[in-house]
Amino acid sequence: MPRYRVNLSTMVFLLILLGATVILFCGWYIKLNPLDCTSSNRKIHVVLLSSWRSGSSFVGQVFGQHPSVFYLMEPAWHVWNKLKNSGAQALRMAVRDLIRSVFHCDFSVTDAYLPQRRNVSSLFMWSHSRALCSPPACSLTPRGHLSNQTQCLQTCDTVGLQEVQEACTSYSHVVLKTVRIFELESLYPLFEDPSLDLRIIHLVRDPRAVVRSREQSAKAFVHDNAVVLEQRNVPAAEVQYQVVQEICRSHVRISERALRKPTPFLKGRYKMVRYEDVARNPLAEISAMYDFVDLDMTHQLEEWIYKLTHGKGKGSLKEAFEITSRNAADVSQAWRTTLPHNKVKRIQQVCEGAMALLGYTTVNSDEEQKRLDIDLLAPREPYRFTWLPQKPEHSGKG
Numbered sequence: 165m166p167r168y169r170v171n172l173s174t175m176v177f178l179l180i181l182l183g184a185t186v187i188l189f190c191g192w193y194i195k196l197n198p199l200d201c202t203s204s205n206r207k208i209h210v211v212l213l214s215s216w217r218s219g220s221s222f223v224g225q226v227f228g229q230h231p232s233v234f235y236l237m238e239p240a241w242h243v244w245n246k247l248k249n250s251g252a253q254a255l256r257m258a259v260r261d262l263i264r265s266v267f268h269c270d271f272s273v274t275d276a277y278l279p280q281r282r283n284v285s286s287l288f289m290w291s292h293s294r295a296l297c298s299p300p301a302c303s304l305t306p307r308g309h310l311s312n313q314t315q316c317l318q319t320c321d322t323v324g325l326q327e328v329q330e331a332c333t334s335y336s337h338v339v340l341k342t343v344r345i346f347e348l349e350s351l352y353p354l355f356e357d358p359s360l361d362l363r364i365i366h367l368v369r370d371p372r373a374v375v376r377s378r379e380q381s382a383k384a385f386v387h388d389n390a391v392v393l394e395q396r397n398v399p400a401a402e403v404q405y406q407v408v409q410e411i412c413r414s415h416v417r418i419s420e421r422a423l424r425k426p427t428p429f430l431k432g433r434y435k436m437v438r439y440e441d442v443a444r445n446p447l448a449e450i451s452a453m454y455d456f457v458d459l460d461m462t463h464q465l466e467e468w469i470y471k472l473t474h475g476k477g478k479g480s481l482k483e484a485f486e487i488t489s490r491n492a493a494d495v496s497q498a499w500r501t502t503l504p505h506n507k508v509k510r511i512q513q514v515c516e517g518a519m520a521l522l523g524y525t526t527v528n529s530d531e532e533q534k535r536l537d538i539d540l541l542a543p544r545e546p547y548r549f550t551w552l553p554q555k556p557e558h559s560g561k562g
C-alpha cells in the first residue's frame with residue numbers, strides 16, 4: 165500500500181512536471197512564432213454578425229488587418245446573389261453551410277455560387293482580406309504588415325482558390341463578416357461541432373442612423389430588401405420601414421437567445437457591441453473584441469485604428485461604401501440633423517423594443533432630435549451584452 169502511494173504521488177508529480185513543461189514550451193514557442201503554435205492546437209472561428217450600414221465594414225477591417233486572422237467579408241453574399249428570388253428564411257441554411265465550409269477552409273462549397281472560371285477575384289470583396297494579399301496567397305504584403313486594398317486589387321487578383329484554401333489553413337483565426345443572418349438557431353450545429361471554436365460578435369447600431377445611411381445608397385439595397393422581406397409585395401414607401409423592422413426584430417431575437425435563455429453551448433461565445441460605443445471609444449472597444457476572441461492588440465494596429473477613426477468630416481456619398489478616415493463619432497450622429505422628424509418617429513415605432521433593449525433613447529420632438537447636446541445613448545450595461553465575466557472595466561459609456 166505505501167509503495168502504491170509513493171508511486172501514485174510520483175506519477176502525479178511527473179504529470180504536473182510534464183504539463184508545466186508543455187505549457188512553458190508552448191509559451192516560449194508562441195513568443196517566437198505566434199501563428200504556428202495556436203493554429204496547430206486550436207483555431208478560433210468568429211462570425212461578425214451585423215446588419216447593413218452598421219459599421220461592420222470598419223469592424224471587419226479591424227479583424228481583416230490583424231496578422232493572425234484569415235478574414236472574408238460577406239461570403240453569404242454569394243448565396244443571396246445566386247438565389248436572389250428567394251427569401252432570407254429559405255436561404256439561411258445554405259448560408260450556414262457556406263460559413264461552416266469556409267471555417268473548415270474548404271472552398272469547394274463555392275462551386276455552387278461562383279462562375280466556372282474562378283479565382284480569388286470571384287470572391288466578393290476579396291481585397292478587403294489582408295490574408296489574400298499576403299503569403300502564402302500573394303507575395304505583395306508581408307505577414308504582419310497592413311495591406312493596401314488598391315495595390316492588392318491590382319497585384320493579387322489571379323490567385324487560385326487552392327492558394328486561398330492554403331492561406332486559410334495557415335492562420336489561427338478565421339473571421340467572417342455577414343449581414344445576412346437574422347437568428348442564431350441555424351448556427352447551433354456550428355456551436356456544437358467539436359472541430360469549431362465559434363464566437364459571435366453581434367454588432368448593432370441605432371436604427372435611425374441605419375436608415376439614414378441606407379438612404380444614401382438606396383439603389384444598392386433593392387435585391388437585398390426583397391430577400392429580407394421574403395419577396396412580399398410591399399409599397400415602395402413602406403419598404404425601408406419594414407426592412408428596418410426586420411433588422412430590429414433580429415437584434416431582439418438574437419440577443420434574447422444568447423443572453424436571456426441561452427443554451428449552455430452559447431455561454432462565453434456571444435458578445436454584443438454597439439457601433440456608437442466603438443465610435444466613441446474605438447481603441448477600448450476594439451481591444452475588448454480582440455480579447456473576446458483571443459487576439460492580441462499590436463502597436464501597429466493601434467496606430468492604424470486611431471488614424472482611421474480620427475479623420476475629418478461626415479463622410480460623403482462616395483465614401484458611403486468605403487472605409488476612409490473620418491470622424492467616426494461625428495458620423496454616428498449625422499442622422500439627427502439630416503433625417504426628417506416624421507421619419508424618425510416612424511422608425512422609433514417599428515423598432516421600439518429593440519431600441520429599449522439596446523439603450524437607444526427615443527426623441528419626442530424635432531427640437532429634441534436636433535439638440536446634439538442631448539445624449540441619446542444610454543450607458544451600456546455590460547452584463548446584458550456579454551456572457552464572459554468582463555475584466556474590471558471603467559463603468560459608464562466609453
Ligand SMILES: *[C@@H]1O[C@H](CO)[C@@H](O)[C@H](O)[C@H]1NC(C)=O
Nearest residue numbers: 310311312313314315316318
Ligand atoms: C495605397 O496604394 C495606392 C496606390 O499605390 C496609393 O495611391 C494609396 O495612397 C495607398 N493607400 C494607403 C492608405 O496607403
Ligand SMILES: *[C@@H]1O[C@H](CO)[C@@H](O)[C@H](O)[C@H]1NC(C)=O
Nearest residue numbers: 281282283284285286321322
Ligand atoms: C482570374 O480572374 C480574373 C477576373 O475574372 C481574370 O481576368 C483572370 O484571367 C483570372 N485568372 C486566372 C488564372 O484564371
